[in-house]
Amino acid sequence: MARKTFISLEDGSDRPGFWVIDRFLEVYLRFLLQHLENSPEADSPSHAIREQWHLASTGYFGGFVPHGFEEAVGTPEGERLTLAAIHSLTAALxxxxxxxxxxxxxxxxxxxxxxxxxxxETSGLVQISEALVALIEGRITTTAEEADLVPRPI
Incomplete structure (x- = not known):
């Protein structure tokens, strides 16, 4: 059985989110960090986000990939950077x-x-982008018990 990670932006057992197969999440994050606005400043929000996504995409984590989306979108600037990266990657995909x-x-x-x-399949990576945007925009309300798996099995 494929290992998977629950993607949420909140703490708690009833938090909204969706499940992602770890392998797809790791390759997605590896691509996503390439689309993140670059800053040479070590204390910039983009630098911290890039470091987290790089670590999370290493393949060391089975069953819980530390994606860091909750921290990435925890500030207006972080949310802007994250959404811009997601939209850029989605367009490329x-x-x-x-x-x-x-x-x-x-x-x-x-x-x-x-x-x-x-x-x-490129469409699976696009599905992750779409689910992330929906989660950030508050359009996903399902909890871990009822959430969909992304990418959806064909």
Whole structure:
């Protein structure tokens, strides 16, 4: 069974959110950090967000990927940066091939904690973007017990 992480922006057992298969979340975060506004300042919000997403996308975490979205959108500037990165990545994914080559995906990691053995459907990564935007905008109300799995199985 695939390991998965519950994505929420709040603490507590009845918090709204959705489930993501860890492997997809990790590759999504690796792409997302590439679309985050860059700042050379170590104390900038984008620097802290980038560091968290990079750590979370390493493949070291099974069953709970520390995505850091709750901290990333915890300030107006962080929310702006996060949404801009999501929208930028989504636009790129919508112009990408239907499937992303596993061989290219595997180039995203220098170690072997994550190894893709099949191509990645671009639509699944777009689904993660759409769910994140809906969560940030408060349009997701399902809790962990009733939440959907993203990307949705075909």
């Amino acid at each position: 919508k112009n990408a091939p239907e499937k992303l080559s596993k061989d290219v995906i595997n180039l995203l990691w220098q170690d072997q904690y994550i190894v893709w053995d099949e191509d990645v």
